[in-house]
Amino acid sequence: MVHSREGSVSRRTLLGGALAAGGAWAASGAIAQQAAVAGQQAELPQNSVILFQGDSITDAGRDRKATGPNDPAALGRGYPCLLAAALLADHPKAQLKVYNRGISGNKVPDLADRWEADALALKPKLVSILIGVNDIWHKLAGRYQGTVADYETGYRALLERTLRDLPGVRIVVCEPFVLRCGAVNERWFPEFHERRAVARKLAESLKLCFVPFQAMFDRATSDAPPQYWAGDGVHPTLAGHALMTKTWRRVVGI
Secondary structure (H helix, E strand, C coil): CCEECCEECCHHHHHHHHHHHHHHHCCCCHHHHHHHHHHCCCCCCCCCEEEEEECHHHHCCCCCCCCCCCCHHHHCCCHHHHHHHHHHHHCHHHCCEEEECCCCCCCHHHHHHHHHHHCHHHCCCEEEEECCHHHHHHHHCCCCCCCHHHHHHHHHHHHHHHHHHCCCCEEEEECCCCCCCCCCCHHHCCHHHHHHHHHHHHHHHCCCEEECHHHHHHHHCCCCCHHHHCCCCCCCCHHHHHHHHHHHHHHHCC
16 A cells, blocks of 8 residues: 555545545546546555656656666656656655656657567556657658557557556556647647547546546636646646646546
8 A cells, every 4th residue: 555644545535535636627527537446546566666658748858868766867857757756755655666758759659669668677557658649740740640540549559468468557548638829720620639539438448547638738728828838739838747747646546
């Protein structure tokens, strides 16, 4: 069981806290619903490896020559570093090992190509994946031809491979998101919405935790303009990464 600064945290406590906090962010209860799923399986064994995977949003300028766990240089300047700092501070007795293996520009096929070395070999107990924005952005730029169906097929294969090769692993599927500013224009839609729906569909069909980042940012734009959260519509600002960190913890329950 994971430990908080006040001692052991029961499943009932985690579930209650996740539901109460998550409801504040969800426009239609989506985060609260996912928090309920998360609260049922929030325990992490001692010495657990936590892995963050994805593209530049996850990469966040990390030093790829730094490969050890819990190294600020290796964790980058985004939500994986903020999450690692909070988890390590809140659960010192758990002796967690946190890695960031996001790589800028990656799409689902790129993750698949490096999954053995950058995921399976680390034997994570929890792997959080945020992937999908480049699958459409590179397509719009003429550098990729993958369809929504390709995204679904490739992503499902990656998730099923992980479940098969890492028995007992907990997978967190993070929803791809964009904000309507900067590089994001009407050409992105409706295909981007279709890709977001695929991520949710896969999480639901495989009974995985789903973090609804798009709903979170959509709600946040009522408090500040899109540029406040992601200047180019894709890459979060410091405020955007901090908001992702809060929501990820509320939904995942650790």
